[in-house]
Amino acid sequence: MREIMKMILRGLGVGQVLSAGDVAGALAIAGRTTPDLIFIDWCMAPEGGLDLVRRLRDPADPLCPFVPIVMCTGHSDIHHVRTARDAGVTEFLAKPVSVASVARRIEEVIHRPRNFVRANGFFGPDRRRASRDFAGHDRRGGNPAA
Numbered sequence: 471m472r473e474i475m476k477m478i479l480r481g482l483g484v485g486q487v488l489s490a491g492d493v494a495g496a497l498a499i500a501g502r503t504t505p506d507l508i509f510i511d512w513c514m515a516p517e518g519g520l521d522l523v524r525r526l527r528d529p530a531d532p533l534c535p536f537v538p539i540v541m542c543t544g545h546s547d548i549h550h551v552r553t554a555r556d557a558g559v560t561e562f563l564a565k566p567v568s569v570a571s572v573a574r575r576i577e578e579v580i581h582r583p584r585n586f587v588r589a590n591g592f593f594g595p596d597r598r599r600a601s602r603d604f605a606g607h608d609r610r611g612g613n614p615a616a
Contacts, residue, residue: 509540558592561579
């Protein structure tokens with residue numbers, strides 16, 4: 471999967487693509503560089519991708535706490551999406567990936583960056599997705615949202 475992602479990113483014109491096979495290697499790269507974007511696979515060994523996300527977002531020992539993180543996984547059910555979001559993932563990318571799906575996630579973090587928040591043991595991109603096109607009702611069933 472790493473080789474496929476590297477080929478996709480290079481094909482999209484990404485200048486420098488660094489990769490690691492495990493959490494320790496990824497942390498070492500993050501410690502010596504300033505990445506613009508990180509793609510993480512949910513399934514890493516011996517620690518998982520969520521462990522890496524939590525360590526990167528840890529405000530007590532921040533390597534690069536504000537870098538956008540895209541979680542790649544075949545587990546695309548709502549439980550996994552919410553778990554990744556609550557760990558501090560910026561975007562979620564379900565496998566199998568395509569050039570178009572990777573490009574959309576890159577465009578999302580560039581053109582629609584989210585503010586970072588710190589609240590109740592969470593640090594990361596705002597988990598709420600603000601939509602300017604929303605024309606529904608508020609949660610209490612009142613008037614349509616402005």
